[in-house]
Amino acid sequence: MQEEEYYSVRMRAAKNTVLKKGGKHISGGEVLSTYSNIKQSVNALLEKALTHSRGKPDFMQIQFESINESIKLVKPLRVETNEVETVENGKTLARAMLEKSGVPKRIIDKAYKQIPEYSSIRGAILFDIHSGERIDNNSEKGVRVSRIDWLNANFEKWTDENNQPKSSRVKEALAIATKVCDHPSTIAELCWSDDPDYVTGYVANKKLGYQRITRLKEYGDEQGCRIFFVDGVRDLPTYINFLEKKPIFIKWEEDDID
Ligand code: WAQ
Ligand code: MG
Ligand code: MG
Ligand code: MG
Incomplete structure (x- = not known):
């Protein structure tokens, strides 16, 4: 390869x-x-x-x-699906998972307050877990994770063995989360789609894996969210360069089943 x-x-x-x-x-x-x-x-x-x-x-x-x-090969994060009945329950669960990942509660509160401001950007927000400040300075753009893919044959093998949907949306989101969590400065990711017809989102963390939550917003809502909670980014341009430029293929192997 x-x-x-x-x-x-x-x-x-x-x-x-x-x-x-x-x-x-x-x-x-x-x-x-x-x-x-x-x-x-x-x-x-x-x-x-x-x-x-x-x-x-x-x-x-x-x-x-x-x-x-x-191109670096990285194994996909472990996936779990959490069924929730309401957006409120989804939010509570997402907050608990972010806390478990190491994001302080007051920072989670601060991030949630700012989410409506960020909901129309085309990339992700970088959020410092100490200052609670947005650090990417990329106003309406955010940071776009790029140079990432998962060959279809390998993805389909993974869906079969792990009972997951063969959805390109899941493939893309899990690939992004896996790349982002592969960097040691990433503490967690919080994401849901800005597409009005898709309400499942996730919290991802290296240890917790990719935790799908079946309702993080209401149907019809076009406000999405993608926040990377980061710690110890001494050199921001290097971190952003990793997200945008480091080429990574997700690759699952049979013996990765857990
Ligand atoms: N890099 C950074 N941010 C991105 C990227 C990227 N490559 N792609 C999307 N975003 C940001 C951007 O602000 C979008 O508006 C927002 O995320 C949502 O993107 O069932 O579909 O592609 O397991 O609409 C997650 C759950 C679905 C999937 C997420 O996001 C599942 C989704 P969307
Ligand atoms: Mg998109
Ligand atoms: Mg997408
Ligand atoms: Mg979208």
Whole structure:
């Protein structure tokens, strides 16, 4: 795998870009592709954005670039699904899991208060667990985790053996969470979709794994959330460079079943 040259292919789509700078974020996507597969990768990203529940884009950008670095293989986080009846119960559970991961309670409160402000960005927020401050300074953009993928054959083997849905959404989210939690400065991730038709979210942490929570918002709500709680990031540009640039393939092996 390391011998073959890979390309990072990225897409972002927005609407109302004439009315508002940057417009309303519709969809983003990032995959790793071989040269011979670029056409298929571009098509898949195009399709994802053209048929999106957040609306019809009036702006789209798809680009690819070669990666001059070997690709690290990382095992997917362990997955558990927590069924909850209400958003309130989901929220309580998410808070408890963040605390268990090592995020102080007052920082969780502070983050939850700020979530509505962040809900229209296209990337993730970096939140320092000591100061309770947002540290990425990337206002309406946030930080986009990129150069991450999971080959379909291996993902499908994983879904079969672990009784998980064959959903590209789960594949993407678990791949992102696995990469983010692979960095020692990441304490936990809190995420739910900004797509109005998808209410399952998760808390992820290296030890707790990827904890799906079946209701973290109400149907119809277009406010999403993706926060990385970080500790001890002495060199912020290096951490952000890891998230954006370090190429990683998720790879599951049979004997990883737990
Ligand atoms: N890097 C950083 N932030 C991202 C990325 C990325 N690659 N992709 C999405 N985001 C941010 C961005 O602000 C989006 O608005 C927000 O996250 C939500 O993205 O059942 O579908 O792709 O196990 O809508 C989680 C549960 C689903 C899946 C999450 O998020 C499951 C989801 P979405
Ligand atoms: Mg998206
Ligand atoms: Mg996504
Ligand atoms: Mg979305």
